[in-house]
Amino acid sequence: MHWLYLGIAVLFEIAFALGANATNGFTKLWPSVFTLVMAAGGIFFLSRALLTLDVGVGYAIWTGLGSVGIVLLGALIFKEKLGWRKLIGFGLVICGIIGLQLTGA
16 A cells, blocks of 8 residues: 555655646745645655655655656656756666665565
């Protein structure tokens, strides 16, 4: 169940970051409300996952997968550049996540 909670937390993390981009410095009400709700949801589900997972492993996976998702969606939604250096970085993040999972956490 902890992996499900962590997956949900990652989705909330991605939504939080994309929402923060739309708040215009928290000057727009509904994007700001959305962003705060997504942040709270991400932290809630992360805390549920950390009941079983080691905090270092859970947090690293949460931020790592969240970062990959945010950059990919940023490229799709906001037309941000996605060059070979970012792709290499994604590969390294994913290798790190696989390495953490192989620790038996």
